[in-house]
Amino acid sequence: RPDVSTTTPWLAPIVWEGTYDLTVIDNIYKQQNITVAVTVFALGKYIRFLKDFLESAEQHFMVGYRVHYYLFTDRPDEVPTVTLGEGRQLTVIKTETSNRWQEISLRRMERIEKLIEKELIDKADYIFCLDVDSKFHAHWGAESLGDLVGVLHAGFFGTSRKQFTYERRPESQAFIPLQEGDYYYGGAVIGGRLDKVHKLVKTCRMQLDVDRANHIEAAWQEESHLNKYFLYNKPSKLLSPEYLWDDTKGKPSYMKAVRFSQVFKKYAEVRPNP
Ligand SMILES: CC(=O)N[C@H]1[C@@H](OP(=O)(O)OP(=O)(O)OC[C@H]2O[C@@H](n3ccc(=O)[nH]c3=O)[C@H](O)[C@@H]2O)O[C@H](CO)[C@H](O)[C@@H]1O
Ligand SMILES: [Mn+2]
Secondary structure, three states, rough: OOOHHHOOOOOOOEOOOOOOHHHHHHHHHHHHHEEEEEEEEOOHHHHHHHHHHHHHHHHHHHOOOOOEEEEEEEEHHOOOOOOOOOEEEEEEEEOOOOOOOOHHOOOOOHHHHHHHHHHHHHOOEEEEEEOOEEEOOOEEEEOOOOEEEEEHHHHHHHHHHHHHOEEOOOOOOOOOOOOOOOOOEEEEEEEHHHHHHHHHOOOOOOOOOOHHOOOOOOOOOOHHHHHHHHOOOOEEHHHHHHHHOOOOOOOOOOOOOOOOOEOOOOOOOOOOOO
């Protein structure tokens, strides 16, 4: 792929269509008999995104592998019935909601931290933490697996560092100075081996706690803390914007596939607060 960059300065692969051989990759991972955990949060009105999310995941996400979805919701009665493929299961975890969407989003870090500690050790090898207001449109498979995996935010891919919406106030634990930063990572996709993701969510949770005690909330909540974490703990693999597209954007020629994309939402309709 001469048209896009396929490695980071620290030589981690950036996954694009045409940069991997799925047969080779599947041969490696199929032998290892792995289980992939997926966390997804559907609190309040975001439950409406769940059906499409799950149905499309069943069609495209890690097909042929064992997948265990962990769904956090305050509305277990409204969880749609979706037929899951062989080797795939769903666990519903009743979770309190909040009257602030920012709080719902950032509290994911501590809930994933606890889930890994209490449930997942010995039960899963890899984990992906995904936004529910999104849909799979094409293959997302074992080429995405790695120790620590981040996704390039579609809105900032190819823009200069100056434009990244990192937290810029030194008072926040998520602070990144203007002359630092590699990429802008999306908060909607975090992945990797269980222990590596545990360290990530625990660190971000602790930084969020410090910010809370200091009465400061980072510009993009846990996404800001994630970007800070990835700056000093480089991901071993990056997923291109094919893995987190935004359908409201035009599709440039380098985008040969859209695998996972945010669905359009009317904020006032779905969020508990502006
Ligand atoms: C594409 C992308 O990178 N999105 C990130 C971005 O905005 P987004 O606009 O994508 O944030 P969002 O409103 O989708 O919230 C993130 C997630 O929190 C959950 N949720 C949120 C509100 C609610 O009422 N109920 C509920 O369940 C749900 O799983 C949702 O997918 O910034 C957020 C933090 O500010 C998160 O880091 C998102 O991952
Ligand atoms: Mn979202």
